[in-house]
Amino acid sequence: MAATYDFPSDLLAGQEELHQVRAELLALLKRLPWSVEPLDGFSDDTGWRKVERPASPGWTENEQAEVEKLRRRERELAVFVSGHRFWSEVATEKKVDARMRLKHPAEEPSRET
Numbered sequence: 001m002a003a004t005y006d007f008p009s010d011l012l013a014g015q016e017e018l019h020q021v022r023a024e025l026l027a028l029l030k031r032l033p034w035s036v037e038p039l040d041g042f043s044d045d046t047g048w049r050k051v052e053r054p055a056s057p058g059w060t061e062n063e064q065a066e067v068e069k070l071r072r073r074e075r076e077l078a079v080f081v082s083g084h085r086f087w088s089e090v091a092t093e094k095k096v097d098a099r100m101r102l103k104h105p106a107e108e109p110s111r112e113t
Contacts, residue, residue: 003094003097003098003101004101005090005098005101005102007086007102008084008086010084011081011084011086011102012102012105014077014080014081014084015081015102015103017077018074018077018078018081021070021073021074021077022074024070025067025070025071025074028063028066028067028070029067032059032063032067033056033057033058033059034053034054034056035053035056035058036058036059036064037056037058038055038056038057038058039053039055039056039058040055041053041054041055041056081102
């Protein structure tokens with residue numbers, strides 16, 4: 001039988017916000033040009049695969065500030081979640097399982113028949 005954990009509400013909220021911030025950051029980074037600074041495009045076919053990039057206009061100051069804000073919040077939340085007092089109450093051999101269940105609460109553990 002799979003273990004269950006009584007996660008504190010602030011830990012659950014912190015993990016949920018961490019998921020949201022990471023998703024928002026990833027979506028933002030996918031929308032932004034590939035280079036922070038304006039750079040010419042290039043093509044390189046000398047390695048094991050061809051790499052091509054169009055010219056990049058760079059990021060605006062607002063875009064850079066938004067990325068930094070999200071990265072700062074991501075770090076704060078990661079420290080909060082990983083350093084939460086709850087982890088001192090979990091047996092060492094169960095910490096990995098507990099952490100995975102916190103990160104993926106909706107997933108049911110696989111059961112062998």
